[in-house]
Amino acid sequence: MWEAWALAAMALLAWLWFDSMRAREGAVAAGSRACERNGLQFLDQTVECVSLRPAREENGRVALRRVYRFEFSDNGDNRRGGSIVMMGGKVESLTMEPFLLQ
DSSP states (O other): OOHHHHHHHHHHHHHHHHHHHHHHHHHHHHHHHHHHHHHHOEEOOEEOOOOOOOEOTTTTTTEEEEEEEEESSSSSOOOOEEEEEEETTTEEEEEOOOOEEE
């Protein structure tokens, strides 16, 4: 019986890992697009997950809500922060610190 529980736990962990990688890739793409659209540098080409919790989507289904943080530069000489909220695999919001337009 414990083998079934161990197998179920491993399957759950594998699903969580693959789902997290898919959401992370979506967040990296969204941050990169936002920086490119505004003529900014997307620093380190990565995001950092700072929050992970269950939440309800608009249709009432339970999904994982992830908050990612990233950094960008407006002049190549500084670092500014931004955040991306992912609900399931979709971008819910993207915010960036104020930056200089060039």
